[in-house]
Amino acid sequence: MKKILLCSLFFLLFTLTIAADDSVKTGGFNISTGLAFNYSLTPMSDSEGALENELLLLTPLLLVEVEIFDYVSFGLAAGFNLSYFRQTLDFQELPLSLRLDQERFSGPVFGIYVKSDPVHFGDFLIKARAAYMYYLHGGREWPITLPVESGSAHGASRISELSAEVLLGYQVFSGLRFFVGPHLNLTRSRLKLDQAIGLLAGEQETVMRQQDPLGLLLGVSYDLGSHWEITCKAVFFSRTALNLEFLYVF
Amino acid sequence: MLKKTFLFVILLNILLFSGPVLDYPDFYLYNGGLPRQIETLRYVADEIIVKPSLAGMIPARRTKLLGKYQDRLLEAQSINGLGLISLKTKPGVSLAELKKELAAESWVADISLNYLAGAFRLPNDQHFGFQYALHNTGQTIVPAVSYTGTSGADIKALEGWDWSISSENVVVAVIDTGIHFQHEDLKNKIVPGYNFVHDNNHPQDDDGHGTMVASVIAAETDNNIGVAGVAWNALIMPLKALDSTGSGTYTAIALAIRYAADSGAAIINLSLGGPVDSFILRDACNYAAQKGVLLVAATGNDTAEVKYPAAYTELVLAVGASDAHDQLAVFSNYGPQVDLVAPGVYVLCAYFNKANPENTRSYAWASGTSLAAPHVSGAAALLMAIKPGLNASQVSALICYTADDVNRVNYPGKDDYMGYGRLNLKTLLAPYLLKK
Numbered sequence: 312m313k314k315i316l317l318c319s320l321f322f323l324l325f326t327l328t329i330a331a332d333d334s335v336k337t338g339g340f341n342i343s344t345g346l347a348f349n350y351s352l353t354p355m356s357d358s359e360g361a362l363e364n365e366l367l368l369l370t371p372l373l374l375v376e377v378e379i380f381d382y383v384s385f386g387l388a389a390g391f392n393l394s395y396f397r398q399t400l401d402f403q404e405l406p407l408s409l410r411l412d413q414e415r416f417s418g419p420v421f422g423i424y425v426k427s428d429p430v431h432f433g434d435f436l437i438k439a440r441a442a443y444m445y446y447l448h449g450g451r452e453w454p455i456t457l458p459v460e461s462g463s464a465h466g467a468s469r470i471s472e473l474s475a476e477v478l479l480g481y482q483v484f485s486g487l488r489f490f491v492g493p494h495l496n497l498t499r500s501r502l503k504l505d506q507a508i509g510l511l512a513g514e515q516e517t518v519m520r521q522q523d524p525l526g527l528l529l530g531v532s533y534d535l536g537s538h539w540e541i542t543c544k545a546v547f548f549s550r551t552a553l554n555l556e557f558l559y560v561f
Numbered sequence: 562m563l564k565k566t567f568l569f570v571i572l573l574n575i576l577l578f579s580g581p582v583l584d585y586p587d588f589y590l591y592n593g594g595l596p597r598q599i600e601t602l603r604y605v606a607d608e609i610i611v612k613p614s615l616a617g618m619i620p621a622r623r624t625k626l627l628g629k630y631q632d633r634l635l636e637a638q639s640i641n642g643l644g645l646i647s648l649k650t651k652p653g654v655s656l657a658e659l660k661k662e663l664a665a666e667s668w669v670a671d672i673s674l675n676y677l678a679g680a681f682r683l684p685n686d687q688h689f690g691f692q693y694a695l696h697n698t699g700q701t702i703v704p705a706v707s708y709t710g711t712s713g714a715d716i717k718a719l720e721g722w723d724w725s726i727s728s729e730n731v732v733v734a735v736i737d738t739g740i741h742f743q744h745e746d747l748k749n750k751i752v753p754g755y756n757f758v759h760d761n762n763h764p765q766d767d768d769g770h771g772t773m774v775a776s777v778i779a780a781e782t783d784n785n786i787g788v789a790g791v792a793w794n795a796l797i798m799p800l801k802a803l804d805s806t807g808s809g810t811y812t813a814i815a816l817a818i819r820y821a822a823d824s825g826a827a828i829i830n831l832s833l834g835g836p837v838d839s840f841i842l843r844d845a846c847n848y849a850a851q852k853g854v855l856l857v858a859a860t861g862n863d864t865a866e867v868k869y870p871a872a873y874t875e876l877v878l879a880v881g882a883s884d885a886h887d888q889l890a891v892f893s894n895y896g897p898q899v900d901l902v903a904p905g906v907y908v909l910c911a912y913f914n915k916a917n918p919e920n921t922r923s924y925a926w927a928s929g930t931s932l933a934a935p936h937v938s939g940a941a942a943l944l945m946a947i948k949p950g951l952n953a954s955q956v957s958a959l960i961c962y963t964a965d966d967v968n969r970v971n972y973p974g975k976d977d978y979m980g981y982g983r984l985n986l987k988t989l990l991a992p993y994l995l996k997k
Contacts, residue, residue, distance in 0.1 A: 453995040
C-alpha cells in the first residue's frame with residue numbers, strides 16, 4: 312500500500328511540475344504519462360491441464376508513452392504488483408509436501424507496450440495494442456515447525472504476460488468513445504518452492520499457464536479537458552480483468 | 562570364535578500374547594466413521610477418456626480413427642456400460658497436447674482425463690474397529706480383558722490414506738518366521754521369497770510371528786474380512802530366517818537381508834533382534850543400505866538397551882512400542898538409538914495358528930516392538946509410493962521429523978524412550994500448510 316501511494320505521489324508531482332512549465336515540450340515527439348490500475352483473475356492450469364487454479368493480480372502502474380510515428384506510440388510501464396493463487400496449491404514432490412493457501416507474493420513489475428490507432432473513418436476508429444509485462448516477486452520465507460525438528464521453506468515467483476488486442480471504437484460525442492474487440496492474453500506463472508528441514512532438502516517448481524487465451528474486451532474512454540484521457544476496460548470469457556487508466560497528454 | 566559367532570542364536574524377544582486368538586467367524590462388526598473426500602485434483606497419469614460422438618463405435622472403426630495417434634498410444638479400450646473409450650498413453654506423452662488434438666476430431670464429442678475423486682478411505686475390514694493403532698476412538702480394543710484406548714492415540718491412518726495407499730511397485734521384505742501363504746488377508750499380497758532355515762523357496766510360517774508382522778504392513782484391505790494393513794497396495798516378500806521357536810542365526814538373517822536387497826525390496830522389516838553386535842549383521846545391513854534399501858527394526862522387549870540390528874543407528878530405523886494411550890509400552894527398550902515409536906500393545910493381526918493350521922482366517926492380538934516396527938515399514942511403503950524420488954535416508958528422516966512428540970511434557974524433543982515420538986501418517990503424507 313505504501314508503495315502504491317509513493318508511486319501515485321511521484322506521478323502527481325511529475326505531471327504537475329511538467330504541466331506548470333509550458334516550455335517542456337519535446338521537439339518531434341508527443342509524450343504522455345499516466346497511471347494505471349489493473350485487476351485480473353485468470354484461470355490457469357498446469358501443462359497436463361489437470362491442476363486448475365485462478366491467479367489474481369493487482370497492479371498499479373506508472374506509464375510513460377512516446378509517440379514514435381504518426382498514430383504509433385511506444386510505452387514503458389513500471390509499478391508494483393500483488394498476486395496469489397485463489398485455490399490451494401500443493402507441492403507434493405518435495406520431501407515434506409507443502410501447501411500454499413492464498414499466500415501473497417509482491418514485487419515490482421515492468422513492461423513495454425506499443426499502441427496504435429491508425430484507421431479513422433467517420434466516428435469509427437480501429438485501435439491496436441500489444442504489451443509484455445514481467446512481474447518479479449521478492450522471495451518469501453515460511454517457517455516449518457514440526458514437533459521436534461524445524462526448518463523453513465523459501466518461495467520465488469515470476470509471472471509473465473503477453474497481450475494483444477484489436478478494437479473497434481465509436482465516438483458517441485466529442486471526447487467519449489466506446490470500443491469492443493478481441494483480446495489475446497497469455498499469462499505464465501512459475502512458482503518455485505524449496506525446503507530445508509534438518510537433513511532434508513528439496514525443491515519443486517510449478518509452471519502454470521492461462522487456460523484460454525482469447526477473450527472479449529469492452530471499454531470506454533473519455534477526454535477530460537485538453538490533456539487528460541481516462542480509459543476503463545474490461546475483459547471477459549478468457550479471464551476477468553479490469554483496467555483503469557489516467558493518461559496525461561502533453 | 563568365528564564359528565561361535567556364526568552359530569549365535571538370537572533370541573526373539575517378542576510375542577507377549579495377551580489376548581485370545583480370534584478365529585473366523587468373528588464376533589464384532591465395526592460400522593463407524595464418515596467417508597471423506599480427497600482434497601486435491603488427481604488423475605490417472607497415462608489415460609484419456611473419450612466420449613465418441615457416435616455411440617456404439619465398432620472397434621475396427623475406432624482403430625482406424627486412432628491410427629494417426631498410434632505413436633503415442635499403447636491401447637484403446639471401450640468402457641462397457643459407459644459408451645466411452647479409454648486411451649492408454651505411452652510414457653512421456655503430454656496428456657494436455659493429446660487432449661487438445663483429440664478434442665478437435667469430429668468424431669470426439671467430449672474428452673476428459675480420468676480423475677480420481679472422492680475416494681473413501683475407511684476400510685470395511687471386519688475387525689477394523691479393534692485396530693486402534695490405525696484409528697483410535699477410545700473404543701474397546703480387547704473385549705476379553707476390557708482394554709480400551711484413548712481417542713486420537715493412533716498413527717492417523719485415515720488421514721494418511723487420503724494421500725497414499727501405497728503401490729504394488731513397493732515391496733517390503735519381512736525377515737521373520739515366514740508367512741501363512743493361505744491366509745485370506747495375505748494370499749494375494751505375496752511375492753516370491755525364500756526359506757533360509759530349511760533352504761528352500763517356500764517360506765511357510767510355522768510359528769505365527771511373521772504372519773502377524775506381514776499383516777500389519779500390508780494385509781489385504783477393504784476386502785470385507787479380517788484386518789486392514791497400513792500400506793494397502795504394497796507387496797510382501799517373505800524371507801524365513803527364524804525357525805518355529807522364533808529363533809534364527811545371524812548368518813540366516815544376514816543372508817535374508819542380502820537376498821532382499823538384491824531382489825528389489827524397497828524396505829526390509831526386521832522384527833527381531835539380538836544382544837550382540839557382529840560384523841555378520843552389520844555388514845549385511847551396510848550392504849542393503851548401500852543399495853538404497855530402508856531397514857526398519859524393532860528395538861526389543863526387555864526394558865533394556867536397544868538390540869541389534871536396531872542399534873545400528875546410521876543404518877537402521879529403530880522403532881519402539883507405544884500403547885493405546887500414547888504411552889511408552891512397559892517392555893519397550895530404550896537408548897539413544899531409538900528413532901520413534903509406533904503402537905505395539907494389543908495389536909490385532911492376521912495369524913498362523915499352530916493349533917489350527919488349516920484356518921485361513923485366524924486373527925490374534927499381540928504385543929511387542931515386533932508389531933510397532935511394521936507400522937513404520939508400512940508408513941515408508943506409503944511414502945515411497947507417492948515419492949519414488951526420495952532415498953532411504955530421506956524417507957527415514959521424514960518419518961522421524963513428522964512424528965508426534967507425545968512425551969514432550971516429560972521429555973521435550975528427541976529422547977531415549979520414544980525418540981522423535983509416535984508415528985503420524987497425516988503429517989508424513991499430507992501437505993504442510995505454509996503460513997506466516
